[in-house]
Amino acid sequence: MAHIFQVGAGSGGMPVLDMICRDPRVTAVTLIEPDILKPHNVERHPFSWLDVGQPKAETAAAWLKERRTDLQVKLFVCDLLDRDKQPEIEQAAAACDLGVCAADNEVAKFHFDGLMRRAKKPWTLGEVLSGGIGGFVHWFVPGGPCYGCVASYLQRATDVDKSPPPDYSQPGGPIQETTVPAPMAAIHAVASLHALISLELLGKGNAYDPGFTSLLWSLQKVPDVFDEAFRPYRFRVPRAADCLICRSAGSDYRAATPEELDVALDQALARLGRD
């Protein structure tokens, strides 16, 4: 009797969802996915041309129900950051046994991390590298390193992107690089690892310790990046004492009500400038 809470049912998220939900221990799944299936998705998705134009969440639910009639599926056809849906999303996170993140942008990964930490639930994250040259799988437990700790550590410890610098002619925040789409086989290789680690974590809970917290798996030999294909790189990332993402959870404002936060913020803005 396990409840999975997953964000993302794209080309990487759908195979993870499918593999995890085949496990008989999984009896319920809550899925957040805002997108509709587009023609260019079909190449890397289990869905067909007949599904183009349909919400991916609904197509995913139909796929699961065709294989697991007993599975309870709840959908949020909205963005993970949708402000109006946050109370329901928080409830879904609190009700789950395991979170599975298959989001492809940093803001969503950080947001999912916050949800899982507040709900005190374990979760996993899969990431396919540009071009499908390899991929990461990370797992997280309450009290362990947060996504901020891991991202900060890996930003310095690994160098897996040798693409040319982005074009800076369009300022205004992060620049979307032109990435090389990964082939479906590479996506499924990383998704399989993601599903395996998720199911192991679900079964063993706090006793889970495969000897790493982040696994990087090379799928191709790439000069200056990966010396050889099909090689695992294991990282045991510690929780960073100075991490600004998870450190503030123990601050003075932890128990403050929304009204108290507003008052404190207004006072700070009055001290530091004009509001």
Add this chain to the structure above:
Amino acid sequence: MGLLDSDLGKRRLLTVEIPVIERYNEDRDPDFKIQLVRLGGTLVLRYKLQPMHNLYQLETRLVSSYPMVPPETRGLTPLKHCPHLLEGQTLCMWRQGSTRMTSRWDPAQFTCVFAVQAAWRWLACYEVWHETGEWPLPEAK
């Protein structure tokens, strides 16, 4: 779900960003203190820097999705076009890639005052470039 309209964002401001701004301002000449202004869903830091002989007015914007996306800093004092100046007088201070692997901004380690310090370094480079035609630091890769 942003910096100013979520409890999470407000806690980040109250426990991380505002304390470091107040520490920065402590005992500093009033003309050089950071002023913090709310503009809709964005917070703006307004301040002056003088890395060498010239005084510059700048503003650093913390957009709604800050700190997951980096702050943007632009010069209010007119700057001569140079290789590291973007449209709208925005300072190119770090590689603002959209993935963890390509971004030099680290929300787990950096605060808005880091952006102010980065702007100071950028302006020091700008003054050298203004005199010599050479940017003294290597390109971001």
